Amino acid sequence: MNIGIIGLGLMGGSIAKALNAHHTLIGYDLNPDAIDYAKNHHIIHQGYTKLAPFFDEVEVVYLCLYPQTLVSFIRDHYHEIPKTIVLIEISGIKSELIRRIKKIPYEFDLIFTHPIAGREKIGVSASTASIFTHANYVICPMDYNQNEHLDLADQLAREMGFSHISYLSPEKHDTIIAYTSKLTHVLSLALVHSDDQSFDTANFIGDSYRDLTRIAMINTTLWSDLFLHNKQHLLDKIEAFKASLTQFEEAIKNDDEKELIQLMEAAKANRMSLEKEVNE
Amino acid sequence: MNIGIIGLGLMGGSIAKALNAHHTLIGYDLNPDAIDYAKNHHIIHQGYTKLAPFFDEVEVVYLCLYPQTLVSFIRDHYHEIPKTIVLIEISGIKSELIRRIKKIPYEFDLIFTHPIAGREKIGVSASTASIFTHANYVICPMDYNQNEHLDLADQLAREMGFSHISYLSPEKHDTIIAYTSKLTHVLSLALVHSDDQSFDTANFIGDSYRDLTRIAMINTTLWSDLFLHNKQHLLDKIEAFKASLTQFEEAIKNDDEKELIQLMEAAKANRMSLEKEVNE
Numbered sequence: 174m175n176i177g178i179i180g181l182g183l184m185g186g187s188i189a190k191a192l193n194a195h196h197t198l199i200g201y202d203l204n205p206d207a208i209d210y211a212k213n214h215h216i217i218h219q220g221y222t223k224l225a226p227f228f229d230e231v232e233v234v235y236l237c238l239y240p241q242t243l244v245s246f247i248r249d250h251y252h253e254i255p256k257t258i259v260l261i262e263i264s265g266i267k268s269e270l271i272r273r274i275k276k277i278p279y280e281f282d283l284i285f286t287h288p289i290a291g292r293e294k295i296g297v298s299a300s301t302a303s304i305f306t307h308a309n310y311v312i313c314p315m316d317y318n319q320n321e322h323l324d325l326a327d328q329l330a331r332e333m334g335f336s337h338i339s340y341l342s343p344e345k346h347d348t349i350i351a352y353t354s355k356l357t358h359v360l361s362l363a364l365v366h367s368d369d370q371s372f373d374t375a376n377f378i379g380d381s382y383r384d385l386t387r388i389a390m391i392n393t394t395l396w397s398d399l400f401l402h403n404k405q406h407l408l409d410k411i412e413a414f415k416a417s418l419t420q421f422e423e424a425i426k427n428d429d430e431k432e433l434i435q436l437m438e439a440a441k442a443n444r445m446s447l448e449k450e451v452n453e
Numbered sequence: 454m455n456i457g458i459i460g461l462g463l464m465g466g467s468i469a470k471a472l473n474a475h476h477t478l479i480g481y482d483l484n485p486d487a488i489d490y491a492k493n494h495h496i497i498h499q500g501y502t503k504l505a506p507f508f509d510e511v512e513v514v515y516l517c518l519y520p521q522t523l524v525s526f527i528r529d530h531y532h533e534i535p536k537t538i539v540l541i542e543i544s545g546i547k548s549e550l551i552r553r554i555k556k557i558p559y560e561f562d563l564i565f566t567h568p569i570a571g572r573e574k575i576g577v578s579a580s581t582a583s584i585f586t587h588a589n590y591v592i593c594p595m596d597y598n599q600n601e602h603l604d605l606a607d608q609l610a611r612e613m614g615f616s617h618i619s620y621l622s623p624e625k626h627d628t629i630i631a632y633t634s635k636l637t638h639v640l641s642l643a644l645v646h647s648d649d650q651s652f653d654t655a656n657f658i659g660d661s662y663r664d665l666t667r668i669a670m671i672n673t674t675l676w677s678d679l680f681l682h683n684k685q686h687l688l689d690k691i692e693a694f695k696a697s698l699t700q701f702e703e704a705i706k707n708d709d710e711k712e713l714i715q716l717m718e719a720a721k722a723n724r725m726s727l728e729k730e731v732n733e
Binding site for chain 1: 569570571572584588625630638642643644646648650655657661665668669684687690698700705706713718721725
């Protein structure tokens with residue numbers, strides 16, 4: 174089918190690469206360089222910097238914009254978008270996004286999804302379909318979504334390589350992702366930020382530090398957006414994390430080896446069970 | 454030369470693998486299965502479960518034991534170890550270890566070093582020399598160490614593949630490693646431990662969560678030992694981390710996008726500078 178991509182960045186480019194073997198990919202981006210790059214590298218078959226020709230050619234469109242930009246894009250252009258088009262958005266936040274978009278009287282079907290995948294790079298030149306292989310995907314169905322469009326989003330996610338697709342309410346999505354993704358990024362940033370730099374850190378790190386801090390090389394515009402628009406859940410998860418950290422701290426402070434090993438064994442068992450599920 | 458390995462576990466096996474192409478490797482372990490495995494897989498050339506023949510054949514010996522076991526090994530066997538032998542220990546803690554070992558009237562030269570490398574597996578069967586490639590190594594020279602023995606430890610570390618060797622006091626080593634290694638492991642454990650498990654976590658994680666929590670699959674015996682024997686520095690680093698986390702938390706709580714982005718940009722720049730040094 175003819176699949177459109179609005180926003181040829183890391184995610185838009187990766188989705189195009191993951192689907193372009195069996196579909197015709199058509200890109201839209203304000204930046205002509207991104208279009209040229211994507212065409213020259215056979216990521217998309219056709220590309221536009223104007224909406225009119227773009228919407229004439231597509232049946233389903235992935236909206237690959239940052240949450241704030243996404244809302245203003247729909248507010249500014251909803252009247253130019255044909256009612257028959259299925260739009261699939263892919264942000265990492267849902268409740269607040271949906272609250273804002275609800276106010277816009279759009280008439281096309283808009284599907285809310287979250288591919289849980291990415292990398293610490295930006296731009297179409299960093300795109301790669303491999304980030305989707307065996308990854309997790311979430312769809313937040315709205316009561317006004319048409320079933321066949323939800324099925325289409327599901328089917329295309331599987332074609333991209335996602336191996337587990339969950340259906341969740343926006344609220345539940347935001348709670349879960351505040352823990353698995355947003356808390357994780359905040360901890361990585363806070364770890365790097367707590368370096369007092371009294372020594373040349375690079376000479377004393379191993380793979381554990383490298384792995385924990387890789388995501389500190391963050392897209393600050395996107396992630397401040399994601400943090401602030403899922404604020405309450407994220408603050409709750411930070412509190413829960415602090416309580417958990419305090420348990421380890423107390424066991425160490427009190428030389429309580431038994432309690433410390435118990436905490437470690439519990440965390441280890443929890444993480445290993447996850448590993449098994451991941452490998453399945 | 455004839456190099457001995459006391460303790461054929463993950464680290465002992467990896468050191469043997471990293472050196473056995475150009476040296477004769479001789480193992481000592483209480484467990485005959487570890488000796489058999491290492492011989493059958495050509496990791497060592499010869500192996501013993503008794504100390505007498507072992508020390509007859511070696512010139513330099515890597516002590517690959519957990520810190521607590523290391524102290525009791527030296528206490529119990531120092532009188533059986535020839536004075537001419539160079540022993541190189543490889544634990545992740547130094548000050549407390551040296552304080553305890555100092556009380557033992559041994560006469561051989563004992564070099565304190567820390568290869569900053571490892572993996573989340575245990576035993577000789579999980580050993581691999583690749584963990585040392587381009588990794589960091591620390592040597593804590595004592596005033597009673599002979600220079601030629603320090604040079605030997607340095608030379609062998611380079612042969613194993615380590616690319617940066619630092620010379621530090623035990624105190625400074627413990628301060629730095631409390632941040633780069635021990636804090637990192639505590640955070641990973643506390644993150645997994647803070648999972649309220651109200652949902653099936655495996656379906657909602659991406660690579661960022663996987664990377665941050667891999668080291669929670671920890672060797673609990675070894676690491677409780679490492680945490681408790683570097684207690685004060687680790688507690689200091691946990692406090693510093695909490696203060697850093699609170700800065701992010703406050704920026705999010707106050708919807709202070711400017712401050713949040715500033716914090717993120719600083720952490721990002723810090724981590725990227727590290728990446729450049731790592732790649733050099």
